[in-house]
Amino acid sequence: MTTRRLALLLLLAAVAGLAYVAFAPRRDTPPAPVPVPNGASADGVESTAPGAAAAAEGGRTTLDQGDLAPAEGLGFVRGRVVGPDGRGLREARVRLVPAGGFLALGMPRSALVEGMTACRPDGGFSLPLTDPDQPFTVGAVAPGYAPRRAPVEDPSRPVTVRLVPEVQVSGSVVDEAGAPVAEAEIRLTGPPQLDGLPDPAVSGPDGSFVLAAPGAGTYGLKVRSAAGADVFLEGIEVAEGMEPLRVVVRGSGGVIVRVSERGGGPIEGAEVELRSTSVALARDGSKRTRTDSAGVARILSVDPGSWILRVAAPGYAEVRRRHQQRSAGPEEIRVELAQPGTLEATVVDRSGLPVPGFQVLLQARDLQQRLQEAAGPRTTDPSGVARWSGLEAGSYFVIGGGEGWQMDLETTLGGGEGDLGEKKGGLGSSVVEVEVLPGQVVRAELVLRGHARVRAEVHDDSGPVVGAEVRLHRRGVASEHAVARGVTGQDGSVLLPPVRPDVYQSSVLLAEGRIQVAGPEIRIEGASRTVRIDLPAGEVVGTLAASDGPVAGARVEITGAGAPRSWAVTAADGSFRLPYLPEGELLLQARVDGFLPWKSRPLASDGRSRVDLGVVRLDRAATIAGRALGLPPESQQGFAFRLVELHDTQGRRVAVSALENGDRFRFDEVRPGSYTLVVTAAGRMYPGIPIQVSEGRNEVEIRPE
Template sequence: MTQATRRFMTAAAIAAIALLLWWWSARRSGEEATGPEGGQAASGGAAIDIGPIVDGAKLPRLDPRLAERAAISGHVREADGRALGGATVCAGSSAPGLSSKEQAARACTTSAGDGSYRIEGLLPVPQFVHASAPGHVPDQYRSGPGRRARTLVTLRAGQETAGIDVVLQAGGAELKGIVRDLSGGELEGALVSSGLAYARSAADGTFTLWVAPGETYIEAEADGYAKGWMMGVAPGTTFELALTPESVLVGRVVRAEDGSPVAGAGVYAEKHLDTFAYAVSDASGHFRVEGLKPGAYKLEAFHDEAYGRAAESAVLGLGETSEPIVIQAHPAYLVEGTVTIAGGDSCEHGWVRLRDPKVGARGAQIEADGLVRLRGVLPGTYEPQVECDTYVAQPSYEPVTVVDAAIRGLRWEVQPGQAIRGRVVLSGGTAARGLHVGAEPQPDPSAPRAQTTRAWSSRTGEDGRFELLGLLPGHYRVSASSNEHPRSEPPLEVDLPPGQDLEDILVTLPATGELRGTVKDSEGLPVKGVEVLLRGGQQELPSARTVDDGSFRLPHVPAGSYRVQAISAWLPLQAPGTTDDDVQGTSVTVATGEVAEVKLVVESQHGRIVGRVVDSAGGPLSDAFVEATRESDSAAAGAGDALRDSRWTFGGAETRKLTDQDGRFELSRLGDGKYTLVAQRRGGGEGSVEHVATGSEVEIKIADAGSISGTVRIQGGGAPEEFEVTLYDASTGWRSGDKFFRTGGAFRFPEVPRGNYSVTVESAEGASSAKTSVAEGGRAEVRVELLPLLTVRGRLIDALSSQPVPGMEVRIRARGQVHMFTMHDNTPRNQTSDAEGRFEVEKVAAGPAEAIVLPKDWVDNGYGWSNIVLEVPSTGATSVELPPLRIAKKRVSENEGPGDLGLRVRPPAPETEPSEAKLIVAAVRPGGPAMRAGLQIGDEIVSVDGQDVTGLNGYLFHELSAVPAGTTVKIGLGRGATIEVTADSMK
């Protein structure tokens, strides 16, 4: 991502990315060893599971697919109890053991005039029931009040469960749209969903849903296609979803010892940060994973008595079905237990994760009655981590040691914890509906490694009441927020005493005005579906999205002056005749109780690019997949930034198309400017063309893919049992990774574009890296010898005061590895800095490394994230002491927006060694603070307020230079001068 992109990213965009990473990480850590219990789409098969042990004997646990079907019945009612006919009522299940295709499926019916409904033909597994109806907000069945209401319905084979009633509130908005494939044809029968609302597309591809008004997320899936999604606003937006033809993985799971089939194995396919799918092997061991997008997939198989990985990643082209893949499964074991709530009840929602630093992680979601079944667990000693929604887990649980047999009957108890309850009201005292309330723990510097808890409420109802559950005693910040409302500011600070809940807490939202406006292009045409953001004195401000006529509405804006910007793909849309280095947007002042209006005019959004995709011999490629990413025209943009950004950008139907039988394509509804186009083809391989202007015709050549293979050896002899390999081409941003299990140290990546790669290997026995190059259609081989792992100790200090910084998690990995984090990570206690700032990280390889430093449990302790490049010395000892690591405290408060220094720096080229990186000024805003202070384009920034920011210290620049408006910063320059720059307001 370019420095320009980074600078323009809003708090909302950052939050969206953090949420995506959190979700992805939570799925990996919670499900990777059992197969995910939810995902995209895949096929299932019949299987026999193994039940509990009674009197020393295993009792068979029949697969629910083989059992007699069940039924659910009940009524849909208005909030006042009146019957509601014509509602769409659906049942579904996320029960472990079902394929992700089965989990995505819904059995639906329509309620009769008296509100009654009946759904039959259901698997006898726990089901949830939800309903939607014209003019109403969709909702689901709940048993009991508040956040701890039960939502699952237990079904018995051959029986009907009655009395499952759903209550719907009035106030729903109509959402309309159309589903097409990437060639433009309408799709009939696609399953379209938005939260708890479901519908099928008609013969012309159209559909209608009734949802909660405002911004919403919508998905569509259909047989033969991968799932598609879109964000938009209801009412007012016509949703257009374009589905990609599915790719399919097929193969067989067999026992490594004798090649016999493994029935009932969960086969998990993962594409990095994108697609997750799960299928179940049939009686002959065969599996079929459907609904996949093109790309490289890792494949794992999990069974009560076995675990295995595919020998290499499977690379799928668009609409391609793989050659049969054989997964050899080795002996492994089942770990089974129950999550119970103190007092005797069982947990309904949550998961358990087992972690052994030498073996890895195994996890599973909680089933009915608190049961957890972790399959395919290899021998080792595991530390359990338990998560039960709205309850407090113990700080630690007894280790689980797996030797050579299944373990059953384990019990993990959680506590109810304490609660904070209250109301959210508007400034005039009226109850505020539709907000989430959060309780954020505030760290105790004297106990930086202590367990902390946080909580989120359900949306507030008509009375504005909220309930925060599962909290430990301590100091909390309580605040309320939504997309439409500003966050309550300042947050309410409360102390939750031991053994006592807090009641009748009042959270008051600030007085607001309203902002309405339109976004139109230079031709006077509306621009729909772009995000409208406010920039001003706060970071967390309401946002909106334009509807079909280009209009938007922000009903609750705090009084003040702002700059209003239209954002697409993380960049502000340019006004005609401007560049990304110009200040974009329009200034507006909002007064309390009044309506302000604004009109944004941006460059034309109706450009087009046409072209043709060919193979290495120049022949046309039909059904190739083409995607466009806009290139920034900022002076701070680096060469190839758009190509690297394309790995992360999620474009819409306009910027993503299929080629026809002649290899031709057309991309439309593009903003003025230049684009990087990337094409992928059936059978693998990709090609790209940069600097393509709208109105151009272009040819994209997909070069023949190469491959990288190699061997991994432990220093002193032997091969690791399991290891992970990451490939990364810094110049193009292409990255791939895979884990290898019992391959004798051999690894292979079969489809790799030409480029220059770093190859990073990590295992329990050591880590190391190498470099190699791949020519078009060429093959590269590397040999990697693992360096012994060390214990790394160090100390965190504040960059300005040199005082110790407690309560920060430190994670160190070989340079080039991807760091994924979640609030639920089971981080060893010693990796959190203590009161003296000291930390200890085990199993670190000597050599080039990166330390990621972040607040423990993501608590706001005044510090952000730091990515520190370092070198772990090889001394021959088993442990090393690092020099103190300096981190910078945030210079703006939690919800304060930074000022504008009026400068941008050019990011170093990807191939630059970190120690040689320089902060070169690429743009200086005319008339801005930096220009007034004498900063010049081409200047090198070497210090900020006396702190060195050159080379390896460059990570300090962002935090030190992000200051409130009116703050003066001393910037040291490579030419020997020091200038004083006073930040302007960002509005």
């Protein structure tokens, strides 16, 4: 870190009074010698000319220590989750969340808490940094506390995520007559940057609801129901012990929905939902209610415009229709429910062979009909069969999928009105029409006349490669979004699912996805073809060791923008191998908890030879956790910052930590050795206090004088 950058950070802390934590351990001390196996030299690699790479027998390339350098700020993001008092929170969980773009806005609780990792009992955490070039935040949550994010300003600095307790907001929704309103959607709103807002609550039969606010403060409330117009409340002061809220809904006009059995009488208790097709309006939820004993449901205050009506009842197929509200109403809609039907479609290629693992679509002929989620895209099973159940009776089109199908379908559907049969030509030649009947299983065959197949053969310098996953994807699109994929068999080949004519990029994944190799571009023009993919023969090998022996379980990977995906975990003897590397400049990094991160200097690969790093030494890291006692209270300092600086024996600033909870500080990833702690508080810099730092955790208490 430069002096200018550090000065800027300190200035920001002084002006804003932020408890900013910033440290950047120096790692410019040359690694000490380590015992080297197999006759390598004591500098960690086989002997070569200083600072240069040399070719050895069999194309083996070795590097001297001048080609290797410790990492700066790579490896793990470490920190702690604390409560308002600065103490670590038990049962806290964390995860890394990408920063920037829309993610700069607040994240709801349900989105933020996905895929979290448990912290240590003291709230500490260590998260592997998958992409050092990507800005991240650390999201955290704990029982009884609202989730929050804290920015990762520098991966080499500890991150403190401070959580605040959740506050319960309760209340009830009633109509003008004071009767409870059931199934109303209640949303809590706050500032755009606020994390942790809860998912909407749904009022119960007595109209009651409970929401967990992400801390005390000023909030808003949005209520949408079938009983009337939307209600918006602002300036609600949320605090512990607050009185329950009472929301009164008023309405008129709207829609009257009459639900009956096909060929029978009214259906009581059917769920009726009306949701706007406007993205802005739909964001605030839907209007929901249930039919009475006469099969009638009333939804009041429906604005003119386009809506989707959903009607569902146990034992009947769910019905979805587009409804155009043309006036304030009331307008009447009649819906007949019938037993659900089932459709089984067998998908075959042009030669009649079943196509497993292929995505197909289902679309009603009547474009006013909107399919329920259960009728979404399907992937064929090993026998090439796709199955839909719970379908409303009627005419459907089964459409062959593949890259570009969604755009093609949206273009064909146009405004979503009319008869799809009149627009069938826009669906391509891989389509079949099927009539679904109530309570019956209907079977059909879809022939993929508009698709072609690719057989991929994967080889390395020793012959066919078994168990390689081959993917086809659009150029410029990540392989995770492949339109076709398959795993090579004993002969090193795989017949991929059919794809539409186009130009595709191929990729090969090996070693359970740890290695990804870019294959050739493949042009599909209608006829099936065979493509051979030859894997590059470049590789990097080496051994990670500490002063007391090999380091097992470390993750070693290729990194940098545009670098191929390739990583490995060191074995019990510390060794690793990264095969199938293409020609180009490579950058390696190694990370494992308890050690300082390591990163290589640029390595040149010719795509054919081995680059041998020999033995690379990892130095153990130290952690300093301490307290600075006897300082003036924070209340007496105004905006003055309270910092602890870590200086090396040359008087150079190595790291800076703001005091947490008044007197606590912490430094992670510190190289063991002699240091001096310098405290600044209340505008005064205290004399330095020498300390000796050893490997592992170092607990210290200092009293500046």
